[in-house]
Amino acid sequence: MRKKLSKILVTGGAGFIGSEFVRQLANRDCPRRGLRRGLSLPYEVIVLDKLTYAGDLSRLEAVKGKFRFYKADICNKRQLDEIFEREKPKVIVNFAAETHVDRSIKDSGVFLETNIKGVQVLLEICRKNKIDKFIHISTDEVYGEIRKGKFTENSNLQPNSPYAASKAAGDLLIKAYIRTYGFPAIIIRPSNNYGPWQYPEKLIPLSIIKLMHNKRTPVYGKGQNIREWLHVSDCARAILLVMEKGSLGETYNIGSSEEKRNIEVVKRIIKNLGKSEKLIEYVNDRPGHDWRYSLEVKKIKTELGWRPKINFREGLIDTVKWYMDNSDWLNKFFPKIMPR
Numbered sequence: 213m214r215k216k217l218s219k220i221l222v223t224g225g226a227g228f229i230g231s232e233f234v235r236q237l238a239n240r241d242c243p244r245r246g247l248r249r250g251l252s253l254p255y256e257v258i259v260l261d262k263l264t265y266a267g268d269l270s271r272l273e274a275v276k277g278k279f280r281f282y283k284a285d286i287c288n289k290r291q292l293d294e295i296f297e298r299e300k301p302k303v304i305v306n307f308a309a310e311t312h313v314d315r316s317i318k319d320s321g322v323f324l325e326t327n328i329k330g331v332q333v334l335l336e337i338c339r340k341n342k343i344d345k346f347i348h349i350s351t352d353e354v355y356g357e358i359r360k361g362k363f364t365e366n367s368n369l370q371p372n373s374p375y376a377a378s379k380a381a382g383d384l385l386i387k388a389y390i391r392t393y394g395f396p397a398i399i400i401r402p403s404n405n406y407g408p409w410q411y412p413e414k415l416i417p418l419s420i421i422k423l424m425h426n427k428r429t430p431v432y433g434k435g436q437n438i439r440e441w442l443h444v445s446d447c448a449r450a451i452l453l454v455m456e457k458g459s460l461g462e463t464y465n466i467g468s469s470e471e472k473r474n475i476e477v478v479k480r481i482i483k484n485l486g487k488s489e490k491l492i493e494y495v496n497d498r499p500g501h502d503w504r505y506s507l508e509v510k511k512i513k514t515e516l517g518w519r520p521k522i523n524f525r526e527g528l529i530d531t532v533k534w535y536m537d538n539s540d541w542l543n544k545f546f547p548k549i550m551p552r
Contacts, residue, residue, distance in 0.1 A: 218256075218301070218302030218303050218344055219256040219257075219258060219299055219300065219301040219302055219303070220237065220255055220256065220257055220258065220301065220302075220303045220304075220305065220455075221258045221259075221260060221295075221299065221301035221303070221304050221305070222234055222237070222257065222258070222259050222260070222279075222305045222307065223260045223261070223286055223304065223305070223306045223307060223308035223334070224260075224261055224267070224306065224307030224308035224309060224349075225259035225260065225261055225272070225279075225281075225307065226259065226261035226263060226267040226268055226269050226271055226272060226281075227261065227266055227267055227271075227307055227308075228266070228271075228405065228409055228410045228411060228444065229307055229349065229402075229405055229444055229447060229448060229451075230259075230261070230305075230307035230308075230349075231268075231271035231272055231409060232407070232409070232444045232445060232447070232448040233305065233307065233448040233451055233452065234257060234259055234272055234275065234279060235271075235272070235274060235275050235448075236445070236448050236449060236452055237255055237257055237452060238255070238257055238275035238278035238279060239275065239278075240255060240452070257278060257279035257280070258279065258280050258281075258282065258295075258299050258301055259272065259279045259280070259281045259282070260281075260282045260283075260284050260286070260295065260308070261281070261282075261283065261284075261308070262283065262284065262285045262286075262308070263283055264310075265411070266311070266312075266411045266413075268409075268411075269281070270541065271409045280299070282295050285330070286306075286308045286326065286330035286331075286333060286334050287325055287326060287329055287330045287333055288333075289333050289336075289337065292333065292334065292337045293337065296337055296341050300341070301343065302343055302344040302345070303343065303344055303345045303346075303347070303455065304334070304338055304343055304345070304346045304347065305347040305349070305451070305455060306331070306334060306346070306347065306348045306349060307349050308326065308330060308334075309326060309327050309330075309349070309379070310322050310323045310326045310327060310375070310378075311351075311375065312375065312413050312414070313353075313373045313375045313376070313498065314413070314498065315375075315413075316373055316374035316375035316378070317373065317374060317498070317499055317500075320374035320375075320378070323374055323375055323378040324374075324378050324381075326378075327375075327378035327379055327381070327382050328378055328381045328382055328385070331348070331382040331385055331386065332385060335385065335386065335389050335395065338395075339389070339393060339395060343396065344396060345396050345397075345398070345455070345460065346386075346395065346396060346397040346398070347397075347398050347400065347451065347454065347455050347458075348382070348383070348386055348397060348398070348399050348400065349400050349402070349451065350379050350382070350383050350399050350400060350401045350402075351376065351379050351401060351402065352401050352402065352403045352404075352440070352465070352467070352505045352507050353371060353372075353373065353375065353376035353379065353502065353505065354369045354371050354376055354379050354380040354383055354401065355367050355368075355369060355370065355371075355401075355505070356369075356370035356371055356372050356376070356502065357372065357502035357503045357504055357505065358504055358505065358506055359503065359504060361506070362506045362507055362508040363465065363505075363506065363507055363508060364465070364508045364511075365401075365462075365463040365464065365465055365508075365511055369383065369384070372500045372502055373500055373502075383399055383463075386399060387399070390461050396460045396461075397460070397461070398454060398455075398458045398459070398460060398461070398462055398463070398464065399462075399463040399464070400450075400451055400454055400463070400464050400466060401463065401464070401465050401466065401507070402442060402447050402450075402451075402465075402466040402467070403439070403440035403441070403442045403465075403466065403467040403468065403505060403507050404439045404440060404441050404442065404505070405441075405442055405443070405444045405447050406441055406442075406443065406444065406527065406528070406531060407443050407444035407445060407527065407531050407534075408444070408531060408534040408535075408538070409444075409541075410444070411545070412542060412545050412546075415439075415474060415477060415478070416477065416481065416528070416531065417535065417542070418430075419477075419478050419481045420481055420485070420531075420532055420535045420542070421535070421542050421543075421545070421546060422491070423481060423482060423485050423487045423491055424485065424535070424536070424539065424542075425546065426487070426491070427491070428491050428492070428493035429478060429491055429492060429493065430493050430494075430495045431474060431475055431478055431492055431493065431494050431495065432474065432494075432495060432496075432497045432498050432501060433494070433496075433497035433501070434475070434494060435473060435474045435475025435476075435478065435492075435494070436473050436474070436475065437473065437474050437501060437502070437503055437504065438471050438472065438473055438474075438503065438504040438505070438506075439471065439472065439474065439477075439504075439505055440467050440468060440469065440470060440471050440505055440506055440507060441468060441470050441471075441472055441477070441524050441527075442466065442467060442468040442470075442520065443468070443520070443521075443522040443524075443527040445521075445522065446466075446468065446520040446521055446522055447466055449518070449521075450464075450466045450512060450518050451466070453512075453516050453517075453518050454512070454516065457516050458515075458516065459515075464511055464512045464516075465507040465508060465509050465511065465512065466507070466509060466512060466518075467506070467507035467508075467509045468520045468523075468524065469506075469509070470523065470524040471504070471506060472524065475492075477528075478492060479492075480525075480528055481528070481532060484528065484529055484532040485532060485536075
């Protein structure tokens with residue numbers, strides 16, 4: 213008889229990274245001893261999402277029927293109590309968050325609500341229900357910027373945007389629960405993700421949709437800021453590995469070591485689409501714009517054996533092609549991102 217694994221609740225599972233994790237989780241092949249090769253692991257997957265502007269269930273259409281879905285807010289204790297009472301999940305993977313820096317600069321309120329209060333509500337319910345494991349998805353932005361070298365998991369947190377500050381606060385709260393209550397949590401800090409299904413407010417999908425419509429694409433300052441780019445499928449695969457084999461109480465960086473200046477990324481997209489660089493529009497720099505992010509990922513490589521599989525050149529080509537092939541999904545956001 214097969215032993216059933218614990219139920220897994222994925223919060224923010226209809227978002228960009230969360231949905232890729234759910235797709236991989238739902239299609240996971242079973243490596244467990246004694247089970248036939250290729251037999252699916254008996255994961256019971258529950259997805260929770262508030263379905264804000266950035267959440268979309270169409271991202272999960274490919275695994276429809278392989279999960280149960282609840283529309284709920286992690287800040288709503290009553291909703292969470294009902295879901296936990298009904299489902300009794302034992303592993304929680306928390307992707308639920310407000311994530312866009314520009315939006316946090318305009319209004320930080322919802323970021324504090326979701327990324328701090330929401331985490332606290334979730335932690336308390338998980339503690340009350342004695343879950344086995346809590347995986348929290350953070351960001352490399354909690355470290356702030358670094359001119360030379362790389363951030364390790366032990367680097368100080370020095371966030372520079374309201375978004376990053378809200379995520380850092382959530383991390384510190386989780387660390388306090390680990391120390392005070394022996395709470396079974398793991399924190400994951402990925403670098404910049406890109407790939408299919410990303411909402412077009414971030415650099416890569418925004419540039420693609422603008423250029424596809426022959427509109428000028430904005431680049432902050434002179435485009436010299438540096439980011440480390442990680443394909444979303446590599447990120448989700450790393451999170452799944454940490455969920456299964458990571459050590460409780462630990463923090464893991466996830467990065468690709470592929471650093472690119474923003475202007476280089478935009479010019480590569482222009483080349484892939486066969487457009488003109490005249491469509492680049494340099495705009496006033498973002499307030500408090502971090503210069504460079506870079507993560508040391510020796511820990512997850514040596515302890516868990518993870519390596520990224522998709523290099524940036526190939527990943528970007530495939531991403532551009534995906535958006536062109538799925539223009540109907542992308543174009544439904546076009547009126548929202550165009551200036552009035």
